[in-house]
Amino acid sequence: MNQEPQTEAKTTPADRSQRQFNFSAGPAVLPEETLLEAKDELPVFDNAGASVMEISHRSAAYDKVEESAREHIKSLLDIGDDWHVLFLQGGASMQFYQAPLNFLTEGGSADYVITGRWGTKAIREARLVGDVNVAASTEEDDFAYVPDPADWDLNPDADYVYITTNETVNGNQITQDPVLDAPIVADASSEFLSRPMDLEGYGLVFAGAQKNVGPAGVTIVLVHDDFLEQKKDELPTMLDYGTHVRKRFNTPPVFPIYMVEKVTRWLLNMGGLDAIHAINKRKATLLYDRIAQSDFYYCTVDEGSRSMMNVTFRLNDPDLEDLFLKQAEQRGLMSLAGHRTVGGVRASIYNAMPVEGVEALVDFMDTFERTHG
Ligand SMILES: Cc1ncc(COP(=O)(O)O)c(C=O)c1O
Numbered sequence: 001m002n003q004e005p006q007t008e009a010k011t012t013p014a015d016r017s018q019r020q021f022n023f024s025a026g027p028a029v030l031p032e033e034t035l036l037e038a039k040d041e042l043p044v045f046d047n048a049g050a051s052v053m054e055i056s057h058r059s060a061a062y063d064k065v066e067e068s069a070r071e072h073i074k075s076l077l078d079i080g081d082d083w084h085v086l087f088l089q090g091g092a093s094m095q096f097y098q099a100p101l102n103f104l105t106e107g108g109s110a111d112y113v114i115t116g117r118w119g120t121k122a123i124r125e126a127r128l129v130g131d132v133n134v135a136a137s138t139e140e141d142d143f144a145y146v147p148d149p150a151d152w153d154l155n156p157d158a159d160y161v162y163i164t165t166n167e168t169v170n171g172n173q174i175t176q177d178p179v180l181d182a183p184i185v186a187d188a189s190s191e192f193l194s195r196p197m198d199l200e201g202y203g204l205v206f207a208g209a210q211k212n213v214g215p216a217g218v219t220i221v222l223v224h225d226d227f228l229e230q231k232k233d234e235l236p237t238m239l240d241y242g243t244h245v246r247k248r249f250n251t252p253p254v255f256p257i258y259m260v261e262k263v264t265r266w267l268l269n270m271g272g273l274d275a276i277h278a279i280n281k282r283k284a285t286l287l288y289d290r291i292a293q294s295d296f297y298y299c300t301v302d303e304g305s306r307s308m309m310n311v312t313f314r315l316n317d318p319d320l321e322d323l324f325l326k327q328a329e330q331r332g333l334m335s336l337a338g339h340r341t342v343g344g345v346r347a348s349i350y351n352a353m354p355v356e357g358v359e360a361l362v363d364f365m366d367t368f369e370r371t372h373g
Helices: 013-017 032-041 060-077 091-103 117-127 241-246 254-270 272-292 318-330 355-372
Strands: 083-088 109-114 131-137 161-164 184-187 202-208 219-224 297-299 310-315 345-348
Touching: 032 254, 060 083, 060 219, 060 254, 060 272, 083 091, 083 241, 083 254, 091 117, 091 184, 091 202, 091 219, 109 117, 117 131, 117 161, 117 184, 219 241, 254 272, 272 297, 272 310, 272 355, 310 318, 318 345, 318 355
Parallel strands: 109 131, 109 161, 161 184, 184 202
Antiparallel strands: 083 219, 202 219, 297 310, 310 345
């Protein structure tokens, strides 16, 4: 093949102006500056002579990246060395099985609080391991609210209580961190690092990075020392949390972790979780207030349980929803369709979605209602 050598980079500054407001539920919007930084560092990372994807995961340069990502997460959540921060693979979905495999004992049982699609998937995996008790479920009400912890039917001797702090598909969120008799195992995938968390009642928290913290490919797992003591023995090596607490057992997903390091640094520079939480509340309020302004739009989740991250809503005339989504796309507001299992509209407004993105959506909602209301 006789190809002309390419001397010019294909990306030009003009490409940046083509970035749209991305409301995708995940993989999701990342802070633009972290992308540009990565782009600059791509051919040669930290004088290592190659990109971060090409150097050994045992090298000093990579060590620094992973340690720094870990320290950022600990510092953001204000947690000490009694918590271990792991970077695992297999997605949050792997945790649905790995958590019970490690902590659901023979003869014991675990309590599950089911507030949406992801909790439903998690309990299915837990049943493959052992006994589970549905402590609460809002399935019959289309997951339109989060039940009050006072009403959860809990077993005080449970190995753990499983919750999904933010249900990405259904648009509800548990915002008060519960403290219960049993340690909590939480799927925090779609709200991780969007607010300060009080981890007092938790034993294990996991989050797929691809919503709020980085690209797909790494799952962040926090596990507490005391909870680890309850862990079963003789587990398959890769599925045993102990393996990863003890050492970097195998090749980690280096590039996603490298991006997590950047996104968490961006968060620290923004002022940490209190600061981002205030911005997230402002964005969510803007949108929920707009939905409530008329009966052209309506919310699918009850007040008090609404997610700050995934705002799910419908148009009163369902026949207009396709047009709404199509015109939104034409206005540079991308990926607003609700999950295929529920339909409607879902605006995922994670940390990296700027306030201007939400303002642009509200503005479009005004125009659309004026034209079609
Ligand atoms: C709350 C929640 N849990 C779990 C998952 C599954 O994550 P993964 O695709 O990383 O397995 C998702 C994905 O959207 C999610 O939103």
